[in-house]
Amino acid sequence: MTVKIDEKNLKPGLLGLVVALVEIIQETLERQALRRMEGGRLNESEIERLGNALMELDEALEHIKKENGIEEIVGAIRNDLDRVADEAVGKIINPEKWKEETGKVDKAGMI
Amino acid sequence: MEEQESANVSEAKQEVAPEGRYLYCVIISSSNADFGDMGIDDSNVYTIIYKDIGAVVHKCPAKAYDSKNEQTVKEWILAHQYIIDEATKKFGTVIPFSFDTIIKGDEEKVKRWLSEEYSALKDKLETLKDKAEYTVQIFCDKTVMMEKIGKNNPSIKKLKEDIKTKPKGVAYMLRQKMEGMLKDELRLLMDDYAKDFYNQIRNYADDIKVEQRNKPVPDKWKDKQMIVNLSCLTRKDKVEQLGKILGEINKKKEFSVRFTGPWAPFSFVGEIGGSKK
Numbered sequence: 543m544t545v546k547i548d549e550k551n552l553k554p555g556l557l558g559l560v561v562a563l564v565e566i567i568q569e570t571l572e573r574q575a576l577r578r579m580e581g582g583r584l585n586e587s588e589i590e591r592l593g594n595a596l597m598e599l600d601e602a603l604e605h606i607k608k609e610n611g612i613e614e615i616v617g618a619i620r621n622d623l624d625r626v627a628d629e630a631v632g633k634i635i636n637p638e639k640w641k642e643e644t645g646k647v648d649k650a651g652m653i
Numbered sequence: 654m655e656e657q658e659s660a661n662v663s664e665a666k667q668e669v670a671p672e673g674r675y676l677y678c679v680i681i682s683s684s685n686a687d688f689g690d691m692g693i694d695d696s697n698v699y700t701i702i703y704k705d706i707g708a709v710v711h712k713c714p715a716k717a718y719d720s721k722n723e724q725t726v727k728e729w730i731l732a733h734q735y736i737i738d739e740a741t742k743k744f745g746t747v748i749p750f751s752f753d754t755i756i757k758g759d760e761e762k763v764k765r766w767l768s769e770e771y772s773a774l775k776d777k778l779e780t781l782k783d784k785a786e787y788t789v790q791i792f793c794d795k796t797v798m799m800e801k802i803g804k805n806n807p808s809i810k811k812l813k814e815d816i817k818t819k820p821k822g823v824a825y826m827l828r829q830k831m832e833g834m835l836k837d838e839l840r841l842l843m844d845d846y847a848k849d850f851y852n853q854i855r856n857y858a859d860d861i862k863v864e865q866r867n868k869p870v871p872d873k874w875k876d877k878q879m880i881v882n883l884s885c886l887t888r889k890d891k892v893e894q895l896g897k898i899l900g901e902i903n904k905k906k907e908f909s910v911r912f913t914g915p916w917a918p919f920s921f922v923g924e925i926g927g928s929k930k
Binding site: 572575576579586589590591593594595596 | 826
């Protein structure tokens with residue numbers, strides 16, 4: 543399982559990876575915040591504080607991406623990470639099928 | 654020319670790499686045909702007949718065609734496709750082989766293979782008769798679709814109102830909530846449409862294969878989500894009706910249809926015969 547980072551652009555690649563990971567954490571935080579809000583466990587001023595903090599984080603990430611021209615790289619890395627996660631989950635759900643499919647790739651490679 | 658080749662075969666076998674026959678396709682024919690020097694690397698393409706079927710081949714060493722040069726490989730694949738198209742024009746139904754299928758041996762080997770697989774090949778030819786392969790891909794414009802959902806969903810409409818009036822932080826949270834709801838609705842809706850379209854299209858295909866929906870597509874379709882990707886084996890007299898149905902779907906603003914064909918039925922050939930190489 544590999545995530546492709548272009549050797550020619552190591553700095554943007556690494557920065558892109560870091561930003562991608564922070565975005566994923568940000569989304570997890572937002573989901574958690576939404577759950578609390580919908581569960582009625584927050585009053586309006588708490589929601590206001592939470593929303594502002596998340597909004598600032600969002601704007602900061604957008605700013606970093608624009609400043610460094612890494613919007614596309616971050617998108618690509620996130621797609622790759624999705625694929626890696628998908629494969630891992632697939633392997634857990636159905637180890638036989640995964641073995642079959644990786645076997646096929648080997649055969650094709652040999653021909 | 655074939656007799657001369659047979660005479661030289663035993664000598665050739667001792668000196669050079671074993672010979673083989675590159676397989677383009679299997680046809681229905683009782684008599685030989687010549688396609689000229691139109692094959693891969695300008696090879697002379699001809700037929701080897703057994704009873705009423707034949708293999709379209711060219712003579713080559715028993716080794717896969719391999720090259721790191723992209724242009725070379727492109728030309729090979731185009732030549733492969735060209736011969737299959739020509740054979741389809743001349744003989745109607747063909748069973749196409751995928752690129753780089755080579756049988757180790759000579760004319761006799763090919764004839765033996767044709768005789769061993771005779772009934773399987775005849776059956777397959779019958780299945781493919783008067784049909785061709787068509788690709789149907791349907792794309793969804795998520796933005797347009799989400800607008801529609803937003804208009805018709807009362808909870809989402811209420812959220813939109815609140816977002817306008819509430820303070821910034823709260824509005825941000827409500828926006829996230831709304832986007833989540835839209836995405837969930839969208840996913841369900843696209844799934845429903847995909848199933849519905851599949852059922853409609855199924856009626857016009859004798860055989861249908863569901864393909865991966867994250868295949869690469871030309872730039873024109875890059876921003877849309879592929880919700881349907883099908884290879885259809887369709888009778889020639891049903892293609893027009895299939896086209897009409899797809900045309901109706903394409904008229905809707907939220908959907909775009911990509912309908913290509915006729916192709917040689919590569920997806921519907923399956924596995925015939927044992928190891929060829």
